[in-house]
Every structure is written in structure tokens, then in C-alpha cells.
Amino acid sequence: MFKRLICFAVFFSAFTAFAMAEELNLKEVATGVFVHQGIHALPDRQNHGEIANIGFIVGDRCVAVIDSGGSPAQGLALKSAIKATTKTPICHVINTHVHPDHVYGNIAFKEPGVSFIGHRKLTQSLAARAPYYLEKAGRDMGMTLKNEDFIAPDKSVDSIMELDLGGRKLILTAHGPAHTDNDLSVYDDKTQTLWLADLLFMGHVPVIDGSLTGWLKELEKLKKIEARLAIPGHGPVASEWPKAAEAETRYLEMLRNEIRQYIKQGKTMEQAMAQVGQSARGEWQLFDDFHKRNIATAFAELEWED
Amino acid sequence: MKTKIYIKSFCFLLAGLMLANMALAAGEEDAAWNNVLKQKYFGDRSIDESTASIELTAPYRAEDPALVPISVTAKKPQSPTDYIKTITLIIDNNPVPFAAAFHFTPESGKADIATRLRFNAYTNIRAIAETNDGKLSMVKAFVKASGGCSAPIGADLEAAMARMGKMKFKLEGDKVSLNQPNQTQLLVSHPSISGMQMDQISRQIKPAHFVNQVKVSFNGKPIMSAETDIALSTDPNFRFYFVPDKAGELKAEVKDNQGKEFSYTQTVSP
Numbered sequence: 172m173f174k175r176l177i178c179f180a181v182f183f184s185a186f187t188a189f190a191m192a193e194e195l196n197l198k199e200v201a202t203g204v205f206v207h208q209g210i211h212a213l214p215d216r217q218n219h220g221e222i223a224n225i226g227f228i229v230g231d232r233c234v235a236v237i238d239s240g241g242s243p244a245q246g247l248a249l250k251s252a253i254k255a256t257t258k259t260p261i262c263h264v265i266n267t268h269v270h271p272d273h274v275y276g277n278i279a280f281k282e283p284g285v286s287f288i289g290h291r292k293l294t295q296s297l298a299a300r301a302p303y304y305l306e307k308a309g310r311d312m313g314m315t316l317k318n319e320d321f322i323a324p325d326k327s328v329d330s331i332m333e334l335d336l337g338g339r340k341l342i343l344t345a346h347g348p349a350h351t352d353n354d355l356s357v358y359d360d361k362t363q364t365l366w367l368a369d370l371l372f373m374g375h376v377p378v379i380d381g382s383l384t385g386w387l388k389e390l391e392k393l394k395k396i397e398a399r400l401a402i403p404g405h406g407p408v409a410s411e412w413p414k415a416a417e418a419e420t421r422y423l424e425m426l427r428n429e430i431r432q433y434i435k436q437g438k439t440m441e442q443a444m445a446q447v448g449q450s451a452r453g454e455w456q457l458f459d460d461f462h463k464r465n466i467a468t469a470f471a472e473l474e475w476e477d
Numbered sequence: 478m479k480t481k482i483y484i485k486s487f488c489f490l491l492a493g494l495m496l497a498n499m500a501l502a503a504g505e506e507d508a509a510w511n512n513v514l515k516q517k518y519f520g521d522r523s524i525d526e527s528t529a530s531i532e533l534t535a536p537y538r539a540e541d542p543a544l545v546p547i548s549v550t551a552k553k554p555q556s557p558t559d560y561i562k563t564i565t566l567i568i569d570n571n572p573v574p575f576a577a578a579f580h581f582t583p584e585s586g587k588a589d590i591a592t593r594l595r596f597n598a599y600t601n602i603r604a605i606a607e608t609n610d611g612k613l614s615m616v617k618a619f620v621k622a623s624g625g626c627s628a629p630i631g632a633d634l635e636a637a638m639a640r641m642g643k644m645k646f647k648l649e650g651d652k653v654s655l656n657q658p659n660q661t662q663l664l665v666s667h668p669s670i671s672g673m674q675m676d677q678i679s680r681q682i683k684p685a686h687f688v689n690q691v692k693v694s695f696n697g698k699p700i701m702s703a704e705t706d707i708a709l710s711t712d713p714n715f716r717f718y719f720v721p722d723k724a725g726e727l728k729a730e731v732k733d734n735q736g737k738e739f740s741y742t743q744t745v746s747p
């Protein structure tokens with residue numbers, strides 16, 4: 172019986188992934204701020220890359236989507252969830268950074284009157300990664316994407332942008348290289364909610380695809396923001412700020428300090444990848460999937476420090 | 478009952494298809510090499526698949542596909558009469574399979590080379606050694622791509638661009654040991670842009686910009702030189718040996734495909 176269920180699951184996920192938009196679970200973490208909680212998993216054929224926290228904020232005049240989802244189907248699911256929640260039209264899709272689990276739902280929102288907003292470096296990063304991501308989507312998730320599914324921002328944030336949704340103001344900040352080189356955070360003035368997306372990982376081991384020292388620098392600045400709640404890209408829908416960043420900061424500082432030591436002692440990247448920070452394994456999910464790669468990225472950055 | 482049988486056979490069919498795919502992939506692993514690449518890079522020369530002359534160390538999984546550490550170790554020291562002239566690295570399923578060709582001399586001491594490469598797919602990497610008698614031998618390793626959001630692109634290109642041309646040599650200690658192989662590491666800062674991108678997104682062309690030539694000498698004598706391509710990681714890194722006979726100058730001369738030239742010297746003493 173169990174086998175039979177699995178088989179059915181395989182059957183359905185393989186053939187109906189794009190046909191049916193599953194209902195999306197959303198939680199209103201503050202007035203008008205809705206978040207769908209992702210799962211701690213690598214993108215694969217079962218979850219279709221629908222792993223990140225995504226959601227939207229509702230104003231009097233406009234809805235702003237914050238990250239559109241990990242697949243076109245999840246984008247559609249988010250869109251219908253928005254329609255079921257409010258009559259207010261969707262005016263903006265904010266992409267917090269280039270990673271597929273945050274942007275592959277974009278295509279579901281593409282229509283006149285909707286603007287796509289991202290960091291000034293998002294377009295270039297997307298252009299460079301798209302050919303590789305396209306292939307990877309097929310290989311890892313069995314997802315056939317077309318060039319048109321990659322939607323670059325039509326409005327880009329140089330440093331700070333204010334977005335008036337009617338009765339509430341969002342402050343979008345373009346950060347220096349941290350999680351990626353195109354991270355954008357969103358601060359909702361009305362509820363003092365700081366939507367950090369992948370600048371904040373909780374439970375899921377942080378992934379460095381930008382700059383380790385840059386990330387720590389941005390965290391220092393972010394911690395000074397008086398927010399009631401922070402929304403991570405991976406983890407619970409909302410947490411107390413800046414307490415929410417403690418574990419991530421500890422992990423990144425540990426990596427920085429240990430790798431600096433390795434470099435000072437003349438050790439190689441391979442040695443560092445095998446040994447650094449293994450004691451932190453128990454604290455994080457997906458540790459074995461990302462920790463070594465974090466070391467490689469951080470090592471290549473830190474060896475240029477002196 | 479009937480449905481159950483039907484479902485079961487469907488499951489078998491699925492499993493069968495998956496297995497067939499995997500078997501196909503296993504058989505096809507060497508297809509690109511056998512059908513195209515060997516001829517392209519080595520013509521009709523015979524290549525002996527053997528670990529007699531070199532060993533290749535590659536991770537089973539490319540943790541960061543932009544920075545995969547690869548090393549080739551020579552089985553024998555270099556001698557004036559018996560030495561490895563060239564080690565070529567080919568990554569079968571990369572957009573440009575030729576990654577690099579490293580040239581050594583008897584003065585290299587040991588024809589070991591370690592570097593960091595980009596991997597775009599599940600693929601074999603091959604190291605082909607040519608000894609001074611003109612014989613070719615090959616070792617290979619299979620590297621799986623990693624999951625997650627990473628891509629074979631530098632994480633912070635702006636930082637690499639800002640310090641482009643900056644170089645460093647790193648020795649194992651403060652001093653070199655005379656008349657024996659000493660390991661050194663050459664770090665070159667360069668963004669290493671592959672030029673591959675989806676143009677309709679960026680609406681502007683970002684031409685390839687990568688290091689294509691490296692020459693390292695000690696007191697004017699060549700130790701290691703290389704032709705390289707877009708598989709080199711951002712901020713290329715090379716680890717190799719040289720045999721100093723006295724104090725002197727390590728010199729690196731690097732060129733990129735846009736005609737930029739960089740050089741750097743560092744004094745070493747026993």
C-alpha cells in the first residue's frame with residue numbers, strides 16, 4: 172500500500188506539477204504581511220525547488236510580492252492565494268536576490284501594471300547564471316524552463332528605494348556583497364517588519380554565494396534597525412530581531428576566524444574544506460550540502476585579505 | 478487487484494526507465510571524449526590510460542562548482558633525462574572542455590600541479606601527461622555537480638575586478654630549501670569572466686575576459702608555464718614546485734584574452 176502511494180506520488184508530481192497550483196499555506200505575521208514557510212531541503216523533483224519563504228505585503232492601493240517562489244507553479248499558487256486574500260491589485264514583485272527558489276515564480280506575475288524590482292546587480296547576475304540554471308532546473312528538478320521564464324527587474328535599486336503601497340511605506344535597501352552580490356532587504360514601516368530573505372538563515376545552514384566578510388558587515392548594520400520582527404529566507408515565518416541573527420552570525424564568524432588561521436598557517440583550500448568548522452554540524456540542517464562550499468567560497472575571498 | 482497489478486507494473490516501468498537512463502549515462506560518460514575530444518586535442522596520437530606517471534585528485538562532488546580544487550601528482554621526480562613536459566586538463570562536458578595545459582621543465586623538480594576549476598555539469602575530468610619521450614598517458618575522475626543554488630561563476634566579481642592583476646607567491650615557510658623541490662602557490666586576481674550569458678536578460682554583451690597564459694620562472698629559468706581557458710576559477714590559483722639553487726627571484730607573467738599583461742616578482746632566500 173505504501174509503495175502504491177509512493178508510486179502515485181511520483182506519477183502525480185511528474186505529470187501534474189505545472190498543471191495544478193497547489194494551495195499555498197500563508198501566515199499573517201503582522202497586519203497585512205503574509206509569509207509562506209518553505210522547507211529545509213535541496214531543490215529536487217519532489218519539491219520543485221519550492222523551498223524558500225515567500226509572501227506579500229498588502230497596502231491600501233497595492234500589493235507587493237516579496238519573492239515569487241521556486242517554480243512557475245508556485246508563483247501561480249502565490250498569485251491565487253493573494254487573490255483569495257485581498258482585492259487590492261498586485262503592483263510590484265520584489266526579488267530579494269538571484270537564486271532560483273526566490274525568482275522562478277516571476278513568470279506567473281508578468282502582466283501590464285506589474286513592475287519587477289531588484290538590486291542593481293540582479294540583472295547581470297541573472298544573465299550570467301541563467302544558461303546554467305536552465306540546465307540545472309532540468310537535471311535536478313525535471314523542470315523545463317524557457318528563456319522567457321527568467322525575468323529581470325524593470326526597476327533597480329541602487330542603494331535605497333521607497334515604495335508607497337498606499338497607507339504603508341516599504342523601504343528597499345540594496346546591500347553590498349553578502350549572501351549574494353545582489354541582496355535586497357525590505358522594511359515595512361507600518362509594522363516594523365524587516366524582510367531579510369536570504370540575508371537571514373535560521374535552521375538551514377547559511378549559504379555564502381557573495382562575501383563572508385561583506386555579510387558580517389551588512390549584519391552589523393542590519394542589527395541596528397529597530398524592527399519588531401525579521402523574516403528569514405529559510406526558517407520560521409518570523410522571529411524576534413536582532414536575536415534571530417545570533418546563530419547565523421556565530422556561524423559566519425567561526426568560519427572567518429578559522430579560515431583566517433588556516434590561511435595564516437599556509438594550509439590549502441582542500442585542507443580547510445575537510446576540517447574547518449565541523450563542530451557546528453549539529454546546529455544546522457543541510458550542513459553537509461553547503462558547509463564545504465561555504466569554506467571554498469570564503470577561503471578564496473579571505474586569501475586576498477593582506 | 479487488477480489496478481494493483483497495473484500500478485505495480487507502472488512502478489516497474491518507471492524504475493526500469495530510470496535505470497535505463499542511468500545505464501545510458503554511464504555508457505555515455507566517455508562518449509564525448511572518444512568521439513570528439515580526443516581527436517580534437519590530441520589527433521591520432523595514442524594515449525595510454527594508466528596511473529604509472531600521474532595521479533589525479535578531484536572531489537567526488539563539486540561542492541562549489543565555481544571553485545573545484547583539482548590536483549595532479551607526478552609519480553617520479555623530474556630528471557634531465559626523464560621528465561613530464563606537459564599536463565593537460567580536459568573537462569568533457571564543460572562548454573569549453575580544454576581547461577589548461579601546464580608545461581614543466583627538469584628545473585620544476587616535480588611536475589605536480591594543483592588549481593581550481595569550474596564545473597558546469599556532471600562530467601569526467603581528464604589529466605593527460607606527456608613525458609619528454611613524447612608518450613601520452615591519461616587518468617580521469619568523475620565529478621558530480623552539487624545541488625542548491627550555486628553556479629560556476631565567481632561570487633564577488635567586483636572585488637576580483639577591482640584588484641585585477643594583483644598577484645602573490647606563497648611558500649610553505651619563510652625560507653626555501655636549496656637543491657630540492659619547494660612547493661609554491663601563485664595567486665592571481667582576475668575576474669575570469671566566461672562570456673556565457675543570456676543576452677536578452679542583460680541587453681548588453683559581457684565579453685569573455687579570462688587569463689589565457691601564465692609563465693613562472695626562477696632567476697630567469699622557466700619552471701612552469703600554462704595555457705588556460707574559461708574553466709579557471711575567478712582569481713586563478715596554482716600550486717607547483719621549483720628547485721632553487723640559491724637565493725633569487727620568482728617571477729610570474731600573466732596575460733589575458735583581452736591583451737592585458739601583468740607581472741610580479743618576489744624574492745626568496747634560503
Ligand SMILES: [Zn+2]
Nearest residue numbers: 268270369626
Ligand atoms: Zn539564496
